[in-house]
Amino acid sequence: MAYVTISIGGRAYRMACDDGQEEHLAGLGEEVDARIDQMRAAFGEIGDQRLSIMAAITIADELSEARRRIRALEQEVGTERAARSAAVQKLGETESQLAGTVVAAAERLEKLARELGPSPSGGVGMG
Template identity: 50%
Template sequence: MNHINVTINGRQYRMACEEGQEVRLLKLAESLESRIGSLRGKFGEIGDARLTVMAALTVCDELVDASNRIRALEQEVISLRDVRVAASDRVKATQVAVANALNAAAERIEKTTQVLNRTVGGGVAIG
């Protein structure tokens, strides 16, 4: 477990993190610090705790929105998979129907050729 110092709302905090996560934790702290600074610019000095809570609420709001978007996208992916499976099934059915139609046509052509060979060709094969 590694430890780093982060600055949030002008105060330093010693934080523990997994090895290799130091840069990520620093960026998260910078993002929160930026949000607090932005809120301070909008509302002035309304108290450190209040600014921190407001920043946390804006992060939570974005998280809820992102989670909802992810759920909607997951549902869309499921729907698209269902459409793809249905289309694939239709393609397979169409291929079978076309193959059967071609085989039937080939059989009719072969029978017609045999009849023509017997009646018209006088023993000379046609085709």
């Protein structure tokens, strides 16, 4: 277990984190501290606890909005995947129908060629 000391609102806090997460935790602390500084600049000295709660609610609101957007994007991706799957299936069906049509046309041409017999030049001709 690792420990990091972060500074928020001019106070130092010693925090535990998983090994290798020290930089990440320090960055999060810096972000919270910056939020509190922004709110202090906007609202003045209204108390550390109130500023901390306002910062936490602001961050929670942003997180909530990000989660909502992620859910909407996941639904959109699911819809797109379903549409793609349907299109691929339709393409396969169309290719199969086209192949059947080409085979049937080739068989009719061969039948017509046999019915017409050999051309005077010794092969099957077109004219």
